[in-house]
Amino acid sequence: MGSKEEYLRKPSQSQSPMRLKLKILLLLLSTNILSIYIFYGSADHHRWLPSSVRHWDFAGLLRELNATQSKLSASQAQVVLLNQRLASTKSLLERLLADVGQAHRDEAPEQGLERWAHQLGGELKLAVGPHKLPLGYTPNLGSHEMYPTLGTACRRFQEELVQFMSYDVGGECPSDEVFAQRLMLKGCEPLPRRRCHPKSPAGYVEPTPFPESLWSIPPDTSIAWDAYTCKNYTCLVNRSKQKGSYDCKDCFNLGGREKNRWVYSDGELNYGIDEVLSVKRGAIRIGLDIGGGTGSFAARMRERNVTIVTSTMNFNGPFNNFIASRGLVPLHISVAHRLPFYDSTLDIVHSMHVLSNWIPDVMLEFALFDIYRVLRPGGLFWLDHFFCHGKQLNSTYVPMFQRIGFRRLRWHAGRKLDRGFEKDEWYVSALLGKPLT
Numbered sequence: 054m055g056s057k058e059e060y061l062r063k064p065s066q067s068q069s070p071m072r073l074k075l076k077i078l079l080l081l082l083s084t085n086i087l088s089i090y091i092f093y094g095s096a097d098h099h100r101w102l103p104s105s106v107r108h109w110d111f112a113g114l115l116r117e118l119n120a121t122q123s124k125l126s127a128s129q130a131q132v133v134l135l136n137q138r139l140a141s142t143k144s145l146l147e148r149l150l151a152d153v154g155q156a157h158r159d160e161a162p163e164q165g166l167e168r169w170a171h172q173l174g175g176e177l178k179l180a181v182g183p184h185k186l187p188l189g190y191t192p193n194l195g196s197h198e199m200y201p202t203l204g205t206a207c208r209r210f211q212e213e214l215v216q217f218m219s220y221d222v223g224g225e226c227p228s229d230e231v232f233a234q235r236l237m238l239k240g241c242e243p244l245p246r247r248r249c250h251p252k253s254p255a256g257y258v259e260p261t262p263f264p265e266s267l268w269s270i271p272p273d274t275s276i277a278w279d280a281y282t283c284k285n286y287t288c289l290v291n292r293s294k295q296k297g298s299y300d301c302k303d304c305f306n307l308g309g310r311e312k313n314r315w316v317y318s319d320g321e322l323n324y325g326i327d328e329v330l331s332v333k334r335g336a337i338r339i340g341l342d343i344g345g346g347t348g349s350f351a352a353r354m355r356e357r358n359v360t361i362v363t364s365t366m367n368f369n370g371p372f373n374n375f376i377a378s379r380g381l382v383p384l385h386i387s388v389a390h391r392l393p394f395y396d397s398t399l400d401i402v403h404s405m406h407v408l409s410n411w412i413p414d415v416m417l418e419f420a421l422f423d424i425y426r427v428l429r430p431g432g433l434f435w436l437d438h439f440f441c442h443g444k445q446l447n448s449t450y451v452p453m454f455q456r457i458g459f460r461r462l463r464w465h466a467g468r469k470l471d472r473g474f475e476k477d478e479w480y481v482s483a484l485l486g487k488p489l490t
């Protein structure tokens with residue numbers, strides 16, 4: 054790789070000729086200003102003192118004072134002049150500095166890479182690009198080079214990135230899922246690693262066919278998972294029996310509570326899938342479940358011939374593999390990620406428990422606007438068990454949902470009784486519509 058050494062060795066050598074010129078210029082200017090000051094300032098200084106004031110010689114004193122006054126007013130004129138010169142020197146300096154800055158930008162050695170703090174090397178430089186298109190090929194996109202997609206937030210974590218990008222090209226990817234996800238959660242998404250093979254499980258078993266796969270759990274040998282304390286499907290399922298707080302603790306036990314989710318409607322916070330689908334009478338065909346953990350929502354929708362993509366991170370367990378094993382499509386992105394769908398394309402977006410008050414207000418607003426963006430006109434946003442404090446509900450969130458532009462089709466707010474209800478925690482379930490026009 055050699056990238057680490059290169060990046061340690063580079064204290065901005067490439068800028069030095071321009072820097073030197075700038076320094077000389079500044080030196081010249083500052084010595085000039087100094088000489089102006091000496092000439093106009095200090096040289097006259099001693100003459101301001103009356104040299105021969107005789108005792109009781111009032112006329113003489115008056116003459117001296119008169120002379121001093123006229124000298125002072127002459128000095129004042131000189132000060133005004135000095136001020137003018139300083140001002141013009143300052144504007145000259147500002148112009149010069151602007152020119153130097155422009156020249157520096159023009160001579161950026163590698164287009165597109167100039168804003169990185171250190172020079173890039175090896176696999177990381179390739180991951181950032183640019184890559185020239187083959188000669189003779191005329192692209193439709195108005196460019197002769199391509200840049201791999203890479204979140205600019207990655208630039209803030211260059212040391213971690215250098216570590217992440219130190220792997221054997223063509224070999225097995227390092228087992229560092231937690232590290233990789235930490236980078237993603239810091240906004241470095243998508244990750245730049247592109248040329249290695251993930252570890253394969255030792256005893257992979259081909260998946261179960263539909264529809265059995267939707268509600269069955271594959272053997273643990275189907276997964277190679279080193280990075281977490283929870284290494285396999287059995288461990289995920291068993292979390293319901295263990296102490297400790299986990300995301301979606303009992304969700305992976307597909308025979309338990311999970312089996313009944315969204316099947317029945319209680320007329321309050323729990324909506325049933327069939328009643329939601331009936332709102333649009335067959336016009337719900339494709340959609341997204343944000344933070345769908347196990348994929349059970351997508352499984353229920355598939356049983357109704359609706360195709361749902363499930364986005365999820367891997368929170369101390371192989372969530373993405375679990376969803377895929379059921380024959381459903383997992384999407385490994387965080388809630389901070391811009392949704393990878395084009396405008397006005399999806400019939401439905403669902404999210405349970407995930408979009409809630411733990412997300413900073415502005416980030417939540419980003420996510421909600423993005424949901425609005427990807428929904429087709431008339432599309433549905435099923436906000437399922439959004440939680441917050443009672444005070445926040447009317448002061449922050451209700452106005453936020455209105456700001457986004459959703460129409461309220463159904464709305465239920467209720468005290469959160471499962472845990473911490475004494476702390477004034479509330480749930481909201483809502484069916485929000487994107488207006489047709």
Ligand SMILES: *[C@@H]1O[C@H](CO)[C@@H](O)[C@H](O)[C@H]1NC(C)=O
Pocket residue numbers: 115116119120123
């Ligand atoms: C003071 O100086 C001015 C000229 O600078 C002169 O006209 C005036 O007569 C002088 N007054 C006295 C008292 O010397």
Ligand SMILES: *[C@@H]1O[C@H](CO)[C@@H](O)[C@H](O)[C@H]1NC(C)=O
Pocket residue numbers: 273274282283284285286287288
């Ligand atoms: C499954 O994972 C648990 C803990 O994560 C481990 O103790 C167990 O040996 C694993 N089982 C298999 C078959 O790998």
Ligand SMILES: *[C@@H]1O[C@H](CO)[C@@H](O)[C@H](O)[C@H]1NC(C)=O
Pocket residue numbers: 287288291294
């Ligand atoms: C899961 O729990 C069962 C019993 O509750 C236990 O026999 C089994 O070893 C556990 N498996 C893992 C991987 O923790």
Ligand SMILES: *[C@@H]1O[C@H](CO)[C@@H](O)[C@H](O)[C@H]1NC(C)=O
Pocket residue numbers: 356357358
């Ligand atoms: C799903 O589609 C299949 C094939 O088109 C059809 O036989 C089945 O009845 C549909 N199921 C539902 C719940 O609409």
Ligand SMILES: *[C@@H]1O[C@H](CO)[C@@H](O)[C@H](O)[C@H]1NC(C)=O
Pocket residue numbers: 443444446447479
């Ligand atoms: C929010 O406002 C509505 C109507 O303005 C009110 O009925 C409801 O009780 C308020 N909710 C909370 C949690 O304060």
